Amino acid sequence: xxxxxxxxxxxxxxxxxxxxxxxxxxxxxxxxxxxxxxxxxxxxxxxxxxxxxxxxxxxxxxxxxxxxxxxxxxxxxxxxxxxxxxxxxxxxxxxxxxxxxxxxxxxxxxxxxxxxxxxxxxxxxxxxxxxxxxxxxxxxxxxxxxxxxxxxxxxxxxxxxxxxxxxxxxxxxxxxxxxxxxxxxxxxxxxxxxxxxxxxxxxxxxxxxxxxxxxxxxxxxxxxxxxxxxxxxxxxxxxxxxxxxxxxxxxxxxxxxxxxxxxxxxxxxxxxxxxxxxxxxxxxxxxxxxxxxxxxxxxxxxxxxxxxxxxxxxxxxxxxxxxxxxxxxxxxxxxxxxxxxxxxxxxxxxxxxxxxxxxxxxxxxxxxxxxxxxxxxxxxxxxxxxxxxxxxxxxxxxxxxxxxxxxxxxxxxxxxxxxxxxxxxxxxxxxxxxxxxxxxxxxxxxxxxxxxxxxxxxxxxxxxxxxxxxxxxxxxx
Ligand code: F0G
Numbered sequence: 001x002x003x004x005x006x007x008x009x010x011x012x013x014x015x016x017x018x019x020x021x022x023x024x025x026x027x028x029x030x031x032x033x034x035x036x037x038x039x040x041x042x043x044x045x046x047x048x049x050x051x052x053x054x055x056x057x058x059x060x061x062x063x064x065x066x067x068x069x070x071x072x073x074x075x076x077x078x079x080x081x082x083x084x085x086x087x088x089x090x091x092x093x094x095x096x097x098x099x100x101x102x103x104x105x106x107x108x109x110x111x112x113x114x115x116x117x118x119x120x121x122x123x124x125x126x127x128x129x130x131x132x133x134x135x136x137x138x139x140x141x142x143x144x145x146x147x148x149x150x151x152x153x154x155x156x157x158x159x160x161x162x163x164x165x166x167x168x169x170x171x172x173x174x175x176x177x178x179x180x181x182x183x184x185x186x187x188x189x190x191x192x193x194x195x196x197x198x199x200x201x202x203x204x205x206x207x208x209x210x211x212x213x214x215x216x217x218x219x220x221x222x223x224x225x226x227x228x229x230x231x232x233x234x235x236x237x238x239x240x241x242x243x244x245x246x247x248x249x250x251x252x253x254x255x256x257x258x259x260x261x262x263x264x265x266x267x268x269x270x271x272x273x274x275x276x277x278x279x280x281x282x283x284x285x286x287x288x289x290x291x292x293x294x295x296x297x298x299x300x301x302x303x304x305x306x307x308x309x310x311x312x313x314x315x316x317x318x319x320x321x322x323x324x325x326x327x328x329x330x331x332x333x334x335x336x337x338x339x340x341x342x343x344x345x346x347x348x349x350x351x352x353x354x355x356x357x358x359x360x361x362x363x364x365x366x367x368x369x370x371x372x373x374x375x376x377x378x379x380x381x382x383x384x385x386x387x388x389x390x391x392x393x394x395x396x397x398x399x400x401x402x403x404x405x406x407x408x409x410x411x412x413x414x415x416x417x418x419x420x421x422x423x424x425x426x427x428x429x430x431x432x433x434x435x436x437x438x439x440x441x442x443x444x445x446x447x448x449x450x451x452x453x454x455x456x457x458x459x460x461x462x463x464x465x466x467x468x469x470x471x472x473x474x475x476x477x
Contacts, residue, residue, distance in 0.1 A: 003318075011332065013325035016318040017414055020067050027053040027380045027477045030469045034377055034462045041454020042373045042441045043389075044382040053380030054420060056409040059323070059348055061262035064414035069266060069309045073302040079295075085304045086295040089271075092308045096244070096315065097251035099273035101280040103287045104297030104304070108224050108260025109134035111270040113141075113290065115220060115258060118282040120144035120184045127175055128187035129167045129208075130154065130195055133391065135187060135222065144184055149175070151204075154195050157353055157404070158343045162236040165192030165200035165229075167208050176215040185218035186211075188254070191225040191232070194386065196406065197327075197348030199232035202250060209253035218279070221250070223259040227413075228347025231320045244315045255279065261303070266310035266413070269299035323347060323413045326421065330411065333425045339432050342406065349410035352428075354387065357407075358438050363388060365440025365458060368405040373457070374438045375407060377465055379427035380477075383409040390451045430472065437465045 004014050028036070028051055040046035044057060055062065077084040090102040105111045112135045120126065122143030128135070129150050136146035149171045154164040167188075176183065188208050191199045205221070212219040226247075233246050241249070251257060256279060261269040272287075274280055284294050291298040313319050324347055331345035340356035352375075354361075354368035361367040368387030376382050384390075387405035409424070431438075439461030443449050 011329065012418060013322070013329045015414075015417075016322060017066070025053055025055075026050060029477055030377060030466045030473075033380055034466045037373050037376050037462065038457075042369065042457055043452065043455055044372050044376060044384060045452045046454065047376070047382050051380075052376075052382050054416060054424060055382060056349065056411065056416075056424075057382050057384050059263060059410045059412045060260065061268045062412045062415065063263075063266045064412070065266055065306060066309070066313060068313070069306040072305040072309045076301040076305045078301050081293050081295055083295050083301055083304075085301045085308075089304045089308050092311055093271065093273050096247055096311060097257055097273055098248055099251065099257060099275050101274050101277065103272040103280070103283055103294055104299045105258075105270035105272060105287060105291045106298030107262055107268070107270045108222075108258070109138065109270075110291055110298065111258035111260075111272045112138040112222075114272060114283050114286040115185075115256065116142045116144070117286045117290075118279070119218060123182065124184040125175075125179065125182050126184050126187055127172060129165055129189055129200055129204075130192045131391075132189060132193050132222070135189075139184075146187075147175075150192075150195070154192065154198060155404075158340070160344055162199070162232070162344065163201035163204065164195060164198035164346070165190065166204035167200070169204065169207050169211070172208060173211055176211050176217060180215040180217055183215075183217050185220045185256075187220045187222060189222040189225070190250075191229040191347045193225060193348065194391070195404070196342035196351040196408075197225060197228065197346040198342070199229045199236075199346060201237055202233045202246060203237070205250055206253050212255070218255045219253070221254040221257045223257055224263045225347055226250075226259065227264050227314050227320050228323050230314070231317075231324045232347070234317065234320075242315075243317055243320060247315070261299075261307050261310075264311070265307040265314065267303045267307040269303050269307060270297070271307075323411060326411045326416070326418075329418070330409065330421050330425070333421070334428060337425065337429045337432070339428055349383075349408045351386065352383075352407040352409065354405040354407055357432065358435055360436065361438070361440045363403075363405070365442060366405075366455070367440075368407050369455065370438055370441050372407045373441065373462070374431060374465060375409075375428065377462055378431040378469065379424055381409065381424050381427075383407045385451070389449075389455075430469075434465065434468055437461060437468060 036051040116138040120142035328345040340353040342351040369385040
């Protein structure tokens with residue numbers, strides 16, 4: 001919550017921290033940016049940091065840490081088994097989430113792997129509010145199927161709906177009623193990554209968990225993006241509850257909670273917690289086999305110390321509100337200038353609607369991928385394609401319902417300043433005015449078409465775009 005009003009009434013987000021350590025970044029000339037994106041195969045994942053001015057690819061593992069976290073890292077008790085740091089993190093998790101049994105893993109998808117290994121059998125189903133790539137992949141690897149049961153309001157790109165991540169609870173109930181024996185578990189994702197980091201309401205989370213109990217199905221809560229979601233529950237649904245109370249209320253309803261500590265907890269690693277001894281034992285064997293001894297599970301012990309502090313910091317409203325406020329500012333500035341973004345502003349980042357930005361690029365030429373490359377050329381900022389490259393359609397000629405072509409401009413927490421966001425807005429306004437110069441991209445013949453593979457531009461539009469940049473910005477970077 002922004003507690004500070006400006007006399008000018010400008011809706012500026014205000015940092016609730018001071019900067020202790022900084023890292024120099026480079027802004028390379030536009031000609032080099034064209035070269036760099038060509039070298040990267042028009043895929044922002046393949047750019048190297050040296051060529052990137054604003055790294056807005058993700059909020060994963062790149063959030064700024066506090067002096068408290070960095071200091072705590074020196075207290076790490078390095079032990080292969082029985083580290084006191086494991087005990088410390090376990091105690092913090094129990095204090096905040098009320099779960100006594102803790103399994104570490106090296107990151108979020110490793111938690112998903114362990115959970116899927118333990119509970120998904122061939123032919124089983126995993127309903128969830130929305131699909132996320134890494135979780136669906138683990139479920140499919142075990143022969144199961146992930147099923148999205150999102151309320152249709154979540155797929156409206158622009159609305160003022162406060163909780164677009166909510167379940168279609170009627171469909172969830174029907175599925176549980178008719179097919180409970182085939183359901184491995186229900187996965188509840190808060191916030192909801194692929195629809196624009198949109199929050200799910202506490203009401204919908206609790207309802208989903210209650211239905212699971214009623215039909216004897218395990219509830220699994222993916223809390224990776226819970227930090228931003230906490231802010232939205234606090235500001236849009238339950239202002240009377242503290243962040244700590246919201247955390248506990250949600251956690252108490254769930255059988256298993258896991259998260260990527262690259263996002264929640266301002267560190268790097270993965271966490272699985274539960275109160276069920278039976279479920280714990282089922283999962284523990286796979287942590288030992290795939291991750292590491294179950295008191296470190298592939299995590300660096302130093303990061304565990306940092307997460308103890310990072311989780312406690314997450315209970316502070318000043319801290320959890322920073323990300324959403326910066327994202328809202330960026331979204332508002334872009335919208336004011338006629339650039340369509342997913343609304344309302346959610347967590348994680350600002351999401352550009354590529355189909356509106358470059359309506360002349362057909363879906364077969366990846367509008368979001370093309371726009372992500374153009375954004376990099378125009379600004380040196382790298383975002384992430386969230387569309388047909390990231391989630392290929394089963395039938396490339398048939399557009400699935402609600403297909404989104406988005407460019408995600410993630411806002412890593414406490415990393416970038418308002419002037420850097422203003423710079424980005426300026427370059428995006430220019431790009432929008434020159435959007436007709438942006439062309440499509442394609443996978444070369446014989447490519448595997450993975451989201452991290454190389455693509456190529458169709459024609460020399462990148463050079464033409466750079467030439468126009470030079471004309472308009474003279475010798476500016
Ligand atoms: N669940 C959610 C909701 C996520 O957003 C992610 C990661 C994971 C699980 C997997 O965690 O990366 O630690 O293995 N999202 C990253 C992103 C990759 O950029 O959105 P991980």
